[in-house]
Amino acid sequence: MNIFLDISRLLSRLSNRLLPTGVDRVGLAYVERYHSRARAVLSELGYSKVLSRKDSERAFELLLGNAPGRTAIRALVTRSLVIPHRERIERAVLLHTSHNGMERLRYYQTMRRRNIRSVFMIHDLIPLTHAEYCRPGVDEAHRRRIHTALRHADGLIANSQDTLETLNAEARRAGLSVPPSVVAHLAPGVTSHKDVAPPLDVPYFVILGTIEPRKNHWFMLHVWRRLVETLGEHAPKLVIIGRRGWECENVVDMLERCSPIRGVVIEEAGCSDERLRAWLLHARALLFPSFVEGYGMPLVEALTLGAPVLASDLGVFHEIAGDIPDYLDPLDGPGWLAMIRAYAESGSTTRAAQLARLSGFKAPTWQEHFEHVDRFLETLLG
Known part of the structure; x- marks a missing residue:
């Protein structure tokens, strides 16, 4: 051939x-x-x-x-x-x-x-x-x-x-x-389990992908504002990895002008594979609140590295990851708030339960x- x-x-x-x-x-x-x-x-x-x-x-x-x-x-x-x-x-x-x-x-x-x-x-x-x-x-x-x-x-x-x-x-x-x-x-493109130092020494979550409307960053930034209002200095960090895309002015407004989340939300546009691996390995969870996806490579990469995932309840995510992630409606603000707070706790039983499920994940090759x-x-x- x-x-x-x-x-x-x-x-x-x-x-x-x-x-x-x-x-x-x-x-x-x-x-x-x-x-x-x-x-x-x-x-x-x-x-x-x-x-x-x-x-x-x-x-x-x-x-x-x-x-x-x-x-x-x-x-x-x-x-x-x-x-x-x-x-x-x-x-x-x-x-x-x-x-x-x-x-x-x-x-x-x-x-x-x-x-x-x-x-x-x-x-x-x-x-x-x-x-x-x-x-x-x-x-x-x-x-x-x-x-x-x-x-x-x-x-x-x-x-x-x-x-x-x-x-x-x-x-x-x-x-x-x-x-x-x-x-x-x-x-997945990022697979090595080689140990690396945590990029932050405080609890944090990661959202990965180009900033565009369907990825639902704007919603998640409002969730984070509420977390800061509720928890103050004890609120976990949110790390946004991905470049700014199209028609995302409302997200940019939040990132640049919303004072409550300043210093709590970290934006990293150009991220090498090694640094991405470090962010995912030590995250409390990857957040994947998209409205629609064709596949969902960040989900695969996170689970491959052993990082828990909180994801939108999409059919393609179930196809790839089964019952391992915790799924939520992409518009369920109270649900995301409660789940993120649960996962941020140092002895989180909810997070531990997903880690137990994650041991059975078989990454596509x-x-x-x-x-x-x-x-x-x-x-x-x-």
Whole structure:
């Protein structure tokens, strides 16, 4: 089987020195898995270029090694554009792990002419199901992506059963059929249990993810204000890890202008994997009050490290974590207040009960993920 990996998004973000997002981490896992026998593909606006074996190897080295200068990436891209591609390809599949370019019909048609089957990963359908949490216009753009993939992709990989069921529902609504599909859970990016010193010597909780409406930061900041009003200097700290995203002005107002939570809420936008691991390892719990998620990597990472989780009562969280976390309605202020206070206590029996349940957590692994994917690809290629 010949494997082709679209690395356009990964190279672009590396060139711009941007830290990997969850989607990028998935793409890098695919590069790590297949780089020794894969070819790289670059694409833009539906136009695509297959890199030579030598340039593919160089591209994969850049992605898996230390961050290179922009000059090295630009030289690679420029060289690839002037080298013609004429070889005959047999029994081949393209793996595209981001949503970028999924709406471009030309992309599928070109791959088909090259005799390459196109397989895309679907991370979520949130802009379709919860457009109110996204920037204006994102819903229509994502609908074009999803509907084009439903019509023209040869196969789809869903990160969860919940995502696949949502995709099936959208296909029924639009009168479209779903291509052959497989569910493959994603492995955590932060896994080492090596002991590190606590970043704080007082009780604290962590909320992890880009600050955006669906993550429910604003609600949690109001919970923290009430905690400070109730407990004063004994209130636990809240550590917000993640950059400021879009349409989060109300959260920014709380962070910058709400005096009661100043010094109690800590914002950390750029956080390395090592520092994130330290924050999670010593937290009283990870807080995950989202209104909707396609998967929930912070939940997986926290449980993998042995950190308790207080999470919204979402189907995908139950799929991944079973009955281990304590679940709450994302709008249940009194419930969150009571649970956070219980978990903040040094001898918390509620927290101890989750730690006991947590001992049975089996984290998804990339080996299991790719076992599902490889079997799917073999079936797809007959």
